[in-house]
Every structure is written in structure tokens, then in C-alpha cells.
Amino acid sequence: MMLSFTYVSAQPTTYAGPQSVLIKNGLVKTITQGDLPNTDVYIVNGIIQGIGQELSAPANIPVIDATGKVVMPGIIDAHSHLNTVSTNEATSPVTAEITIKESIDPNDVAMYHALAGGVTTINLMHGSANVIGARNATLKLRYGADQFGLQFQEAPQTIKFALGENPTRVHGQGTGVQPRTRMGVERVIRDIFDDAIEYDRQRQAYLDQKEAHERRPNRVAPPVPVAKNLRLEVISDILKGNILVHCHSYRADEIVMLVNVFKEYGVENYTFQHANEAFKVAPELAEAGANASVFSDWWAYKFEVYYSTAYNAAILHENGVNTSINSDSNELIRHLNHEAAKVVRYGGISADDALAMITINPAKQLGIDDMVGSLEVGKHGDISIWSADPLSIYAVNEMTLVDGQVLFNREADVADARLDRAISYDQSFxxxxxxxxxxxxxxxxxxxxxxxxxxxxxxxxxxxxxxx
Structure with missing residues (x-):
């Protein structure tokens, strides 16, 4: 049987650093300050300097005519695995000492596909094999930059936690170590938190004795150094609020468990990922100030995810929980505008609130809402330009800018940047x-x-x- 495939290779413009550009006469969806018809957006060196009508720029500044188009912030995906292959360091229930920043693949073409869907920022996450996995990386989709240039340097650090069957299957069933049950998952978290508190106590005692010894060397014995433990230092930073937790979860009981543990240890500003049963405990999440990053209507892909509803995001939103829609998929990431539209259909929330779920809400969950997620003067020039209302099934993203540079241009891509290569395989199916x-x-x-x-x-x- 002869099989013939046509491969399409995208060769877009690559990132060259922050740029200046003037976008003219678009319907500007600011997300936080309403819609502005026939409005310009002026970006200087990657930062929005002006939003208004009849703006002008020096003659050397490129101009984009957005007449009849919709201009909105770049989409933000709070749960992604682009730009990496190895997602799970499944060698211990706790691997907080490692970071996914060390394994970023800057050549992943899926990043360009995401740009084609209007996405400009992602939360690149460790997997969910471990109760506490690696530290994540917030990335700007600066296609063509190296692994360091992709990193959103101003973003706070986040880390991956996981509840439920993933860590119990990988460790309890796979290697015979705790956790084997949901009870064990809680115990792992409590034990490592207690270890970090004791580590900090010992380090402080060492510093206190060192200071005393330096003041009175003849009367105070020299201190015994405390061995450096990067794992416990990272956990300590979680307890101090320096690292934001993003936790894989499904069931309501385990969600409430972690809320209670975090309350006891003083952990704040955390996000439940997936959270398929979060609708059952939406008031409790709102009271705790927890965030939720969920699918629009994806569930039942394994047993612990059988109880869910397409109304999850809407119920969470109506109860005051900061909610985002994520992809967790190299394919779905290109269609997050349609995922947001489903929330309007299923839950009846407003179009503005739905767009917030893929822009400013995930920005808040990543601690970057002062820089991205809405169109405001002083924020980054991360923008997507659409042929129509982004929530329409007929809308097409026509252009995506990161730091003011056009990194996806549908018209130029079709005309100039695609190479068709026909490859035949003379082999049976x-x-x-x-x-x-x-x-x-x-x-x-x-x-x-x-x-x-x-x-x-x-x-x-x-x-x-x-x-x-």
C-alpha cells in the first residue's frame, strides 16, 4: 500500500527583541476597561505607550491597519506543556529542587501553532507524577529566542503540586513508597512542610550562634554549619509566599483537604488545576481566595474524573472564584478562544467575563497581571488581532504580537512562509x-x-x- 503525506513547514519571522508599532482603527477589547471602537494602540519598545483615537507615530514606526478587526490582549494559557518533552521527574514524591527551566526546547514548532491561535504567554508545567514536582516556567512565546529568551523573567516562580491517582499510582503502586492513598498524599505534604520549618529553624539558629561567636569568640562556641538542602529551601519559599502553587486536582474532597492544609501553614494565592469537581465546593474556594484553572468541557478520560460538568467554570465564576480556561494540550491551545466561548454557551456568563478567563484571569494566577492580560498603558505589547469577535466560531486570528513584534501574520504566512514537501512512503499500512x-x-x-x-x-x- 502506497501512502503519500504532504508536510507543511512553517518558517515565521523570529523574535528580534521588543519593537515599536502603531495599530490603527481597531475595535480594542481592553478586557479591564471595556471595548473601544475605532481605537489605536501605540507600542514603543515593547510597551504600550498610548491607547486612543487619532494617535500618531514617527514615520519610521510600522503601522498595522486594524480597520474592521478586533484587537485584544494575547491569550494566556495557565497550563501548558509546550517546549518540553520530559515532563515528569518521577523519582521521588517530592522533587521541588529541580526546575523545568533546565529542559526548555526553544525549537518546538507547537509554539508557532499556539501563536497562530493568539497565545502569547504560557505556564510551562512539570507533570503530575509527584505530590510536589518541579518548579514551572512562565514563558513568553518569543518564537526564535533561545531557552533563556523565552522565559518571562519578571514573572514570579510557580511550582507544580499533584493530588489523587497520579502520585498514588506512580509511587505507591509503582515503587511501593508513600503515597499509596489520598491520605498518604496529605501526609507527604505535611511532612515536607514540617521539615522545611525545622530546616529554617536550624539555619536561623546557626546564624544566631555565628553572630554571637563573632562578637564573643572566647565565650561562644563556633556554630555547626547546616548542610544546604535545596529541596527544603524551595519548600520554605512556598511557605513564605515567594513561590506560587499550581496544584493538579480533580475531586472535591482532596481540594478541600489542600485548602485546609494551606490554611494551617499560611500558604496563600494558589491555583487548583483541572479541578473538575471544584463546582461542588465553589463557596469554600472563594472564601479561601483560591484560584481555579479548568477545562471548558473535558472530563471522563479516567475514573477519578468521571464526575464533572461543563458548567464548572461558570459556577466557579459566579461564586467569586478567579477562574481561567486552560488547554493542557499542544492542539487545544490553538483554540482557547473557542474554549472560552463554550463557557458563554454552557454557563451564560458574559462575553467579557469569558475573554477574561483566557487573558487577565490566568495572568492573575501567574502573578503577572500588572504586565499582561489586558490592554493598558504601561503593559507589555502582547496582542492578538482577530477577523471578528474572538468568541465567534467564524473568527480567525490574523496577527499575533509579542513585545510589539509580529510573530504570526496569517497573510504573510500563507504567501511567503510555508514550504510544501511531498514525501512518499513505499510501505504497507x-x-x-x-x-x-x-x-x-x-x-x-x-x-x-x-x-x-x-x-x-x-x-x-x-x-x-x-x-x-
Whole structure:
């Protein structure tokens, strides 16, 4: 059987640093200050300097005609696994000492696909195999930058926690160490928090004795140094509020458990990821000041996710919980505008509130809402320009800017930046299927969607587990 494939390779303009540009005559959706018809946005060196009508710029500044278009902030995805392959350091229930910043792939073409959907910022997350995983990385989608240039340097640090079956399956069932149950998950968190508190106490005692010894060396014994422990230092920073927690969760009981633990230890400003049953405890989440980053209507992909509703985001929002819609998918990330539109359909919330769920709300969850997430003077020039209302099924993102530079231009992409290459494979479908199966089988410890295990037998998918 002869199979023929056509591969399309995108070769967009690559990031060259903050730029200046004047966007003219668009319907500007500021998100926080309403809609402004026939309005200009002036960006200077990557920062918005002016929003209004009849703005002017020096002759050397590029001008984008947005007449008849919708101009809005770049979309922010609070749960993504772009730009990486290895998502789980599943060697211990706690791996806070590592960071995903060390394994960013700046050449992932999925980043360009996300730009095509109007996305400009992502929360690149560790997987959910561990109760406390690695520190995450907030990225600007500066296509063409290296792994350091992609990092949103001004963003606060976040870290991945995980509840439920993922850590109990990987560790309790897989290696025979705690946790094996949801009770064990709570114990792991409490134990490491207590260890960090004791570590801080010992370090402070060392510093106090060191100071006393330096003042009175003949009467105070020299202190015994405390061995450096990066894992406990990271946990200590969580307890001090220096690192924001983003926690994989599904069931209402485990969500309430973590709320109570965090309240006891003084942890604030945290976000529950997925949180499929959060609608059951929405008032409790609002009272605790917790955030939720959820799917619009995705559930039942494994047993602990069977109880959910497409009204989840709307119920959370109506109860005062800061809620965002995320993708957790290299494909879905291109369609977050439509995911937000579903919340209008299912929950009846306003269009403005729906767009906030993919812009300013996730920005708040990542601690970057003073820089991105809305169109305001002084914020970053991260913008997407749409052919129509972004919540319309007919709307198409036509242009995406990061720091004032156009990194996706649909018209230029179609005209100049695509190369068609026809490649024929003279092999049977059975042989091709075998190769795909072996490739997937060999990568199942690393592959996204965040460690999905997929095995094939006789052309049928026989097993799949989801480790988000």
C-alpha cells in the first residue's frame, strides 16, 4: 500500500527583541476597561505607550491597519506543556529542587501553532507524577529566542503540586513508597512542610550562634554549619509566599483537604488545576481566595474524573472564584478562544467575563497581571488581532504580537512562509503502524500529553492512562 503525506513547514519571522508599532482603527477589547471602537494602540519598545483615537507615530514606526478587526490582549494559557518533552521527574514524591527551566526546547514548532491561535504567554508545567514536582516556567512565546529568551523573567516562580491517582499510582503502586492513598498524599505534604520549618529553624539558629561567636569568640562556641538542602529551601519559599502553587486536582474532597492544609501553614494565592469537581465546593474556594484553572468541557478520560460538568467554570465564576480556561494540550491551545466561548454557551456568563478567563484571569494566577492580560498603558505589547469577535466560531486570528513584534501574520504566512514537501512512503499500512507503535512505546515515559501511555494491538488502542 502506497501512502503519500504532504508536510507543511512553517518558517515565521523570529523574535528580534521588543519593537515599536502603531495599530490603527481597531475595535480594542481592553478586557479591564471595556471595548473601544475605532481605537489605536501605540507600542514603543515593547510597551504600550498610548491607547486612543487619532494617535500618531514617527514615520519610521510600522503601522498595522486594524480597520474592521478586533484587537485584544494575547491569550494566556495557565497550563501548558509546550517546549518540553520530559515532563515528569518521577523519582521521588517530592522533587521541588529541580526546575523545568533546565529542559526548555526553544525549537518546538507547537509554539508557532499556539501563536497562530493568539497565545502569547504560557505556564510551562512539570507533570503530575509527584505530590510536589518541579518548579514551572512562565514563558513568553518569543518564537526564535533561545531557552533563556523565552522565559518571562519578571514573572514570579510557580511550582507544580499533584493530588489523587497520579502520585498514588506512580509511587505507591509503582515503587511501593508513600503515597499509596489520598491520605498518604496529605501526609507527604505535611511532612515536607514540617521539615522545611525545622530546616529554617536550624539555619536561623546557626546564624544566631555565628553572630554571637563573632562578637564573643572566647565565650561562644563556633556554630555547626547546616548542610544546604535545596529541596527544603524551595519548600520554605512556598511557605513564605515567594513561590506560587499550581496544584493538579480533580475531586472535591482532596481540594478541600489542600485548602485546609494551606490554611494551617499560611500558604496563600494558589491555583487548583483541572479541578473538575471544584463546582461542588465553589463557596469554600472563594472564601479561601483560591484560584481555579479548568477545562471548558473535558472530563471522563479516567475514573477519578468521571464526575464533572461543563458548567464548572461558570459556577466557579459566579461564586467569586478567579477562574481561567486552560488547554493542557499542544492542539487545544490553538483554540482557547473557542474554549472560552463554550463557557458563554454552557454557563451564560458574559462575553467579557469569558475573554477574561483566557487573558487577565490566568495572568492573575501567574502573578503577572500588572504586565499582561489586558490592554493598558504601561503593559507589555502582547496582542492578538482577530477577523471578528474572538468568541465567534467564524473568527480567525490574523496577527499575533509579542513585545510589539509580529510573530504570526496569517497573510504573510500563507504567501511567503510555508514550504510544501511531498514525501512518499513505499510501505504497507501494517509496517507503518508497527513503526508508530514502537515509537510511542519507546517514549511512553516522556511523551505528552504529559505521560500518556498508549499501546496498540492489532490496530486498536488497548490502554491509555493520563498523567496530567
Amino acid at each position: 501494517k509496517d507503518l503502524q508497527s513503526e508508530v507503535s514502537e515509537a510511542v512505546r519507546g517514549r511512553q515515559d516522556d511523551a505528552c500529553m504529559e505521560d500518556a501511555f498508549i499501546l496498540f494491538e492489532s490496530g486498536l488502542q488497548t490502554e491509555q492512562t493520563h498523567n496530567h
